[in-house]
Amino acid sequence: MLNFSDITLDVFLKDYWQKKPLLIKNAFPDFVSPISAEELAGLSLEEEVESRIVIQHGEQDYELKRGPFEETVYSELPEQNWTLLIQGMDRLIPEVGELLEQFDFIPQWRLDDIMISYAATGGNVGPHFDHYDVFLLQAQGQRNWKLTSQDCELSNYIEGVDLRLMQRFVVEDDYVCEAGDLLYVPPKWGHHGVGLTDDCMTWSIGYRTYKGLELWDSFGDYLAENNAFQTLYQDPNWQGSAPGEITEGSWQQAKVLLESVLQDEAALKQWFGRFATQLDQSASQQLPEPLTEEEQSDIETLIDVLHEAEGIVRDPVCRFAYLQTEDGVTFYINSAIWQDFGATPEFLRLLANQRRILQDELVPHLNQEGNQKLLSDLWQLQFFEILEA
Secondary structure, eight states, X not given: OXXXXXXXXXXXXXXXXXXXXXXXXXXXXXXXXSSOHHHHHHHTTSTTSOEEEEEEEETTEEEEEESSOOTHHHHSSOSSSEEEEESOHHHHOHHHHGGGGGGTTSOGGGEEEEEEEEEOTTOOOOSBOOSSOEEEEEEESXXXXXXXXXXXXXXXXXXXXXXXXXXXXXOOEEEEEOTTOEEEEOTTOEEEEEEOSTTXXXXXXXXXXXXXXXXXXXXXXXXXXXXXXXXXOXXXXXXXXXXXXXXXXXXXXXXXXXXXXXXXXXXXXXXXXXXXXXXXXXXXXXXXXXXXXXXXXXHHHHHHHHHHSSEEEEOTTOXXXXXXXXXXXXXXXXXXXXXXXXXXXXXXXXXXXXXXEEHHHHGGGTTSHHHHHHHHHHHHTTOEEEEOO
């Protein structure tokens, strides 16, 4: 369990989340990484895995290599000052994904992924800032973290380097993290982590960030897809206008029209549920293969199996969420409003809230016909795995 030590979860959410950093010493007592450095290196050789190696040659001289790599790359690395980074580890290794249950105090749809970095002594990716929230869990070894709130602007970058590194970095906080320590860094806080030991492994639990333009474009795409917002622009009173003038009344009419669609709460809710659960390109390519016609089973057989199973666990790539409305629950999966087959609202909420549903929670819902049909649909798509008892 995540131990917040001297503060409560409520204090963290109120005073720290997206506001200021927090170091939580011994947040995960006796933490042991389920993956080794050798296994990380092995993953970096695979085509479908997103991997990078960063080597520091001088104070502001960094080299970025992108995988997949050949095995020989590791024999060519210097003894110190290099880092291996692997993205999407929660999708690749189930034991890594299990850690995310400890962070369910932030909605799951806000999560991006878990990146794992392994660094030799001196290994780092340079001083930088991100536009998203991140928890940095020290999995093994030691890392020195320096933080700053100053000069976190796009103009403050070193030119001619493959990485976006900060030119000016005024240290405000300086920490040494050991295994089990957790450092929270909010958006636009500069951070610079340097490995202090040859077994330095850090897990980065990163969250999504949304630019206003991204939201605007996505909502426009949603309206176009649904052939919505067909209201016509209406002219203002043209009395006294010049032939070439764009009058205040004309652009104000456009503003009124645009504002009107933003008052359509039903459309906004449906769109945002789809937006919040959309997969990035990498994740989309990692979706499981649906069952073939020969592999599919009837609903009765599936439900019998589930009655005897330990439970079910959601595929780590899939994004489930729900939106509570006056009419009930709208269920979303991977940017789609999902047909719920008449499943109960309680069951929809359970599916969206928990990645892992054990037998005692699952069985009470298995006798309802709509729940059965939904489970059959999700099983055929392999959106969950059955845990054998």
